Amino acid sequence: MPSSGSILGNPVLRKEDPGILEGTTQYYDDLDVAGLLHTAFVRSTVAHANIASIDTSDAKIMPGVAGVYTAADFDLPSVHGFVMLPVTMNRPPLAQEKVRFVGDIVAMVVADTKARAMDAAETVIVDYDELPPLATVVAALADGAPLIHEAQGSNVANAMGTGPIEGVLDDADVVVRERIVNQRVAPVPMEPGGIVAVPGEPAGGLSIWVSSQGPHGVRDEIAMLLGIDPALIRARNAAVGGGFGAKQGMYVEHLLVAKAALTLGRPVKWAETRSENMVGMWHGRGMVHDVELGLKRDGTITGLRVFTNAEAGAYATIGSFLPFFTQMMAANVYVVPKVEFNWQAVVTNTTPVAAYRGAGRPEAIHMMERVLDIAADELGIDPVEIRRKNFIQPDAFPYMPNTGLGATYDTGDYDKALDAVLEYSGYDALRAEQKARRDRGDRVLMGVGLASYLEISAPMVLTKEFGSVEIEDDGTVTARVGTSAHGQGHETAFSQIIADTLGVSFDNVRVLHSDTDEVPRGGGTGGSRSGQIGGSALLVASQEVLAQAKRLAAHLLEANPDDIVLGDGGLEVAGVPASKLAWAELAAAAKDPAKRPEGVAERLQHELDFEAGGSSFPFGSHVAVVEIDSETGRVELVRHIAVDDCGTIINPMIVGGQQHGGIAQGVAQVLWEEVQYDADANPITSSLIDYAMPSAAELPSYETYNTVTPTPLNPLGAKGIGESATLGSTPAVHNAIIDALSHLGIRHIDMPCTAERVWRALQG
Numbered sequence: 051m052p053s054s055g056s057i058l059g060n061p062v063l064r065k066e067d068p069g070i071l072e073g074t075t076q077y078y079d080d081l082d083v084a085g086l087l088h089t090a091f092v093r094s095t096v097a098h099a100n101i102a103s104i105d106t107s108d109a110k111i112m113p114g115v116a117g118v119y120t121a122a123d124f125d126l127p128s129v130h131g132f133v134m135l136p137v138t139m140n141r142p143p144l145a146q147e148k149v150r151f152v153g154d155i156v157a158m159v160v161a162d163t164k165a166r167a168m169d170a171a172e173t174v175i176v177d178y179d180e181l182p183p184l185a186t187v188v189a190a191l192a193d194g195a196p197l198i199h200e201a202q203g204s205n206v207a208n209a210m211g212t213g214p215i216e217g218v219l220d221d222a223d224v225v226v227r228e229r230i231v232n233q234r235v236a237p238v239p240m241e242p243g244g245i246v247a248v249p250g251e252p253a254g255g256l257s258i259w260v261s262s263q264g265p266h267g268v269r270d271e272i273a274m275l276l277g278i279d280p281a282l283i284r285a286r287n288a289a290v291g292g293g294f295g296a297k298q299g300m301y302v303e304h305l306l307v308a309k310a311a312l313t314l315g316r317p318v319k320w321a322e323t324r325s326e327n328m329v330g331m332w333h334g335r336g337m338v339h340d341v342e343l344g345l346k347r348d349g350t351i352t353g354l355r356v357f358t359n360a361e362a363g364a365y366a367t368i369g370s371f372l373p374f375f376t377q378m379m380a381a382n383v384y385v386v387p388k389v390e391f392n393w394q395a396v397v398t399n400t401t402p403v404a405a406y407r408g409a410g411r412p413e414a415i416h417m418m419e420r421v422l423d424i425a426a427d428e429l430g431i432d433p434v435e436i437r438r439k440n441f442i443q444p445d446a447f448p449y450m451p452n453t454g455l456g457a458t459y460d461t462g463d464y465d466k467a468l469d470a471v472l473e474y475s476g477y478d479a480l481r482a483e484q485k486a487r488r489d490r491g492d493r494v495l496m497g498v499g500l501a502s503y504l505e506i507s508a509p510m511v512l513t514k515e516f517g518s519v520e521i522e523d524d525g526t527v528t529a530r531v532g533t534s535a536h537g538q539g540h541e542t543a544f545s546q547i548i549a550d551t552l553g554v555s556f557d558n559v560r561v562l563h564s565d566t567d568e569v570p571r572g573g574g575t576g577g578s579r580s581g582q583i584g585g586s587a588l589l590v591a592s593q594e595v596l597a598q599a600k601r602l603a604a605h606l607l608e609a610n611p612d613d614i615v616l617g618d619g620g621l622e623v624a625g626v627p628a629s630k631l632a633w634a635e636l637a638a639a640a641k642d643p644a645k646r647p648e649g650v651a652e653r654l655q656h657e658l659d660f661e662a663g664g665s666s667f668p669f670g671s672h673v674a675v676v677e678i679d680s681e682t683g684r685v686e687l688v689r690h691i692a693v694d695d696c697g698t699i700i701n702p703m704i705v706g707g708q709q710h711g712g713i714a715q716g717v718a719q720v721l722w723e724e725v726q727y728d729a730d731a732n733p734i735t736s737s738l739i740d741y742a743m744p745s746a747a748e749l750p751s752y753e754t755y756n757t758v759t760p761t762p763l764n765p766l767g768a769k770g771i772g773e774s775a776t777l778g779s780t781p782a783v784h785n786a787i788i789d790a791l792s793h794l795g796i797r798h799i800d801m802p803c804t805a806e807r808v809w810r811a812l813q814g
């Protein structure tokens with residue numbers, strides 16, 4: 051583990067950044083592919099309708115058009131959204147008979163330029179017989195509501211939970227009830243979606259570059275749906291400009307482009323526009339929780355009962371499974387003796403909902419942390435004390451909560467993170483300032499919000515990953531890994547792990563990922579798994595390579611393998627630097643049967659499928675400080691202090707960057723962002739003029755810190771960090787807003803807490 055002077059655990063600058071800053075990094079849309087054709091999709095302009103007719107005759111004769119396709123032209127199976135869900139809500143890649151949301155794809159136009167494809171798409175005439183649009187879960191569940199998918203026989207896509215729990219609130223002195231809305235948001239990666247598909251490479255197959263969180267998964271799904279051998283498809287990422295959960299898996303657009311490229315025998319590209327992205331890319335969150343929290347008068351939690359309605363959108367995807375994680379996390383970092391948690395996911399005539407930074411876990415934490423603050427206020431207990439009183443204690447790990455799903459928390463020290471954030475924020479001084487301001491009757495109201503959270507990283511099956519490490523002839527190292535960085539700095543972090551283990555220079559490590567020809571298998575990047583799982587795979591592979599190389603060096607130097615140590619760029623006999631064999635010399639010796647001892651392979655290489663001992667559970671505590679103009683309702687986040695524990699840290703600068711990004715997305719959800727539809731299920735936030743995504747100018751500089759509680763479940767001791775700060779920041783900022791207003795009798799305001807909503811609450 052990190053030795054002093056080790057590169058591991060240090061804030062090494064990211065290898066990825068010079069290319070990004072200088073503009074030389076290549077994204078799929080930058081690739082220069084000869085003879086490339088471009089795609090425009092004809093998307094439904096109505097939310098719910100039977101398709102009476104589609105007339106593509108004009109489009110077909112427009113200049114430059116190579117192909118126009120509807121469901122009648124492409125014989126493609128419907129796409130199954132997620133393994134645990136019914137197939138009755140599968141999505142036809144091109145709408146058949148019916149459209150189910152504004153953005154559903156009715157036809158595809160391929161032409162020699164994007165402009166010509168778009169012009170031709172404009173001429174396609176679709177005749178719709180409109181059906182009643184179901185814009186909300188309430189509308190979809192109403193008596194007599196039409197069925198969005200007739201074959202399902204209901205608009206409920208999935209329903210699970212604990213069932214009724216006997217006497218769940220019976221031990222409570224008080225029961226706090228609230229409806230907590232976690233509104234739908236759009237992921238808005240800087241680079242929208244897209245794909246380039248080139249037929250014929252490899253022979254008879256297809257080569258694709260896709261903006262994705264895991265090209266292996268995209269390849270497998272395209273191969274399955276097109277009925278071709280996965281070995282005939284090479285899938286790669288170029289650089290990827292963010293995903294935030296929404297680029298996990300295959301989109302129907304990817305399948306259609308692959309099909310068109312094979313049909314036409316020419317390369318085809320689809321570059322999603324921003325307005326397409328706002329309706330076509332899966333949305334996130336979209337849950338309404340009816341929560342009842344039972345407590346003793348001293349603040350001890352006795353029971354929790356929740357019913358959650360989750361929006362699935364028009365087709366059931368993983369979003370219709372994510373409340374499973376909400377259930378799993380519902381008790382957060384607290385001892386909750388009884389938990390009743392039931393939920394359903396409901397289809398509506400809106401964009402499908404899937405994973406977005408946190409994917410089911412932020413919803414649980416936000417719900418619990420809001421209700422706990424309401425309880426603290428009602429019971430007259432300080433928000434710090436009510437949390438401390440209920441924390442699971444450090445000696446209770448491994449800990450299994452009573453949520454009915456058997457998650458086992460690995461390690462935690464929740465008081466440590468809370469103590470740290472109280473100290474760094476100067477919590478007591480903040481409270482004193484708040485009191486002084488209130489006593490003065492300031493126009494600007496001050497609020498201090500606290501949240502403690504639990505996260506699950508590398509959830510469920512995401513604990514396994516391929517990794518390989520090889521010494522090249524020139525002594526440099528090539529690593530291959532099945533994770534797929536799309537902004538997280540893996541090349542840097544993984545190079546640190548390998549450089550530290552093998553004593554090679556950080557610059558001499560090359561990390562290959564996101565290419566099915568280079569990496570045989572891969573689970574991609576999501577669920578904050580890559581550092582701990584991909585990183586551990588490469589750590590173990592490097593350690594194996596080191597063990598082989600030590601045997602080889604001992605043989606060559608006629609020494610005991612135990613006496614061989616890392617030198618600068620090679621191996622040497624301890625205390626004898628002059629004996630050093632550089633890595634290039636070792637690689638050459640391994641190739642030479644005369645020099646190679648028995649048991650050492652010809653290549654200094656090792657590969658494995660690493661499997662961690664389970665999911666890990668990061669945690670932390672955040673404090674937010676807001677000011678609210680009592681005349682206008684405008685909220686300003688003045689400070690945000692985060693203490694996030696992700697176990698052993700590989701690169702603190704990357705971890706800090708992940709904290710910043712995670713906080714920004716949490717803050718944005720509390721203050722501004724919300725995907726909205728009108729009563730006819732028309733999207734009304736489908737551009738960045740209408741969808742209020744903040745820029746850096748709207749946000750303060752965050753104060754980020756860490757405590758370190760390693761996990762025993764992987765050899766790095768690392769837990770995830772990619773999503774954690776989103777979990778902590780959302781409730782902290784929301785609690786700060788209500789804290790600023792609670793002395794005026796305001797108990798809760800739904801997110802986003804826009805100036806208008808806060809102003810209305812103040813008027814009330």
Ligand code: MCN
Nearest residue numbers: 292293294537543577578579580581700701768770771772
């Ligand atoms: N890391 C570390 N020490 C640790 C844990 C992680 O130094 N103890 C480093 C890792 O090596 C990695 C980074 O921190 O470089 C994030 O690691 P991890 O928490 O394992 O998360 P993943 O790499 O698996 O990334 C996924 C996560 C998710 S799920 C979302 S959503 C998200 C996020 O990452 N989307 C992002 N951060 C993002 N950052 C960018 N720029 N773009 C996105 O789309």
